[in-house]
Amino acid sequence: KGSRNYFRSLLVLFLALGTHYGKVYLLDVQGNITQKFDVSPVKINQISLDESGEHMGVCSEDGKxxxxxxxxxxxxxxxxxxxxxxxxxxxxxxxxxxxxxVTGGKKLLLYERGWMNRWKPSVLHEGEGNIRNVKWRGHLIAWANNMGVKILDMISKQRITNVPRDDISLRPDMYPCSLCWKDNLTLIIGWGNSVKICSVKERHASEMRDLPNRYVEIVFQFDTEFYISGLAPICDQLVILSYVKEISEKTEVECCARPRLDIVQPLPESCEEISSDALTVRGFQENECRDYHLEYSEGESLFYIISPRDVVVAKERDQDDHIDWLLEKKKYEEALMAAEISQKTIKKHKILDIGLAYINHLMEKGEYDLAARKCQKILGKNTELWEFEVYKFKEIGQLKVS
Incomplete structure (x- = not known):
């Protein structure tokens, strides 16, 4: 608590957090510390886990x-x-x-364990500034340096693309590149306020010549309103963690606002905003774009937003959550309709309970005629409920007999 969490990596069963003080903590999904490692006296720069969650890679500011x-x-x-x-x-x-x-500093180095269990390093790339980010999926390694994003095919050991950085005016250390593999052949790039979704494709044999057997096609490309701190896929949509600046009404000076978590639908040259939530994290007024990170758990629709002082867990809303929101806003008619449509999937709410709350709401507002009309549909043939509601109408002098 209070330490700066500089990087994290998520697996289904636990979260790994590295701190400014050179420690790595393993947390369970409730946030309880299960293990602690004293790795370095200086800050942890990145953590990487394999898909099994059995091996961890850690690098730090002192070169370890x-x-x-x-x-x-x-x-x-x-x-x-x-x-x-x-x-x-x-x-x-x-x-x-x-x-x-692989490790990244001034060079991108690949380490392979060979004969006699010795580790052999080889240079994959150098000469374009510091390596800023790396994501490995299947046989493909994507990395970002000061110039742009590259992808290497580990089978052929060929570099198959170079996606240039759009806004070279932004410092790459302050506005780092976000990389995320949606699947084995789809890479999502977020840098500055630009998003690119890239598809790795096989080149036809007749087109080979001296070219790599794979190439990359940018299938979606659009700009966002704010700077990107992280992104993740959710079905055919994207979750984007945004760093927001706004003009203060009091001082008329630009200041840091709360970060946003947006869900957008990518379009060929733009995007459609599906939802947007401002997140409350401690110390957001002092944070930079590089201080926020987004990780996600594949298959569980769980998203972890990491700031220097907080970890926020977000999950995809289900129909029960939607009904909660409608009831909170006193939109009982819509809540009742949503429950009826999703009665086989909702777990928390019951149609009858929502209906009774709707009748009470109408009576509190003095809409007695509408409340009476709703009774027929909501109460059905339940004689006990009819007796109870009739008594309520009689008590307030609204029972009409024709």
Whole structure:
């Protein structure tokens, strides 16, 4: 509590948090600390977990890189003469023939364990500034440096694309690139206020010549209203964590506002906003774009928003949540209709309870005729409820007999 959480990585069963003070904490889904690692005396720059959740890679500002098993004695250490900003372990690191990981500082280095269990480094890329982000999915590695985003095919060991950075006026360390694989062949890039969704495709044999056997097509591209701190897929839509600045009404000076979590529907050259929520996190007035991160749990629609002092868990709204919101806004007619449509899937609400609350609401507003008309549909043939409601109408002098 109170420490600056500089990076995180999410698996279904736990969350890993690295702090400014060189410690790594494993938290369960309720936020309870289950394990603690003293990795470095300085800040943790990034954490990477394989898909099994059994191996973790950690890099820190003092140039240390560690890859180790959470449930085994397997361990690798390396110290560089410069800060290491990025580490990514192979998604299937747990398997013996996939003992690989990459690190990023001034170079993008691939480490592979070979003969006699020795680790062999090789340079994948250098010469375009610091490596800012890396995401590994299947046989594809995507990384961002000062110039743009590259993708490497690990099977052919060929670089298959270069997606240039749009707004070169933004400092890449202050407005970092967000990368996210939607699936094995779809990469989502968010940088500044620009979003690109890229599809990796196979090149036809007749087009090969000296070209890589794969290429990348940008299928969606659009700009957002605010700067992007993180993004994640949700079905065919996107969840975008936005860094917001606004003009203060009191001082008329630009200041940091609460971050936003938006759901948008990508269109070929624009997007449609589906929902938008402002998040309340401590110290948002002092935060920068780089201080927020977004991670998600595939298949569970759980999203983790990390700020320097808080972790916020967001989940996709279900119909029960929607009905809660309608009842809170006293939109009883709409709540009743929503419950009737989704009666097989709602778990929290009952149609009868909503209907009775609707009748009470109408009576409190003095709309007795409408309340009486609704009784027929809501009460049905339940004689006990009819007796109770008739008595209520009689008590307030609104029982009419014709």
């Amino acid at each position: 890189v560690q890859v180790f098993g959470l449930y085994s004695a397997e361990e690798f250490h390396e110290t560089f003469d410069c800060p290491i900003k990025i580490v990514a372990v192979h998604p299937h690191f747990v398997r013996s023939h996939f003992k690989q990981f």
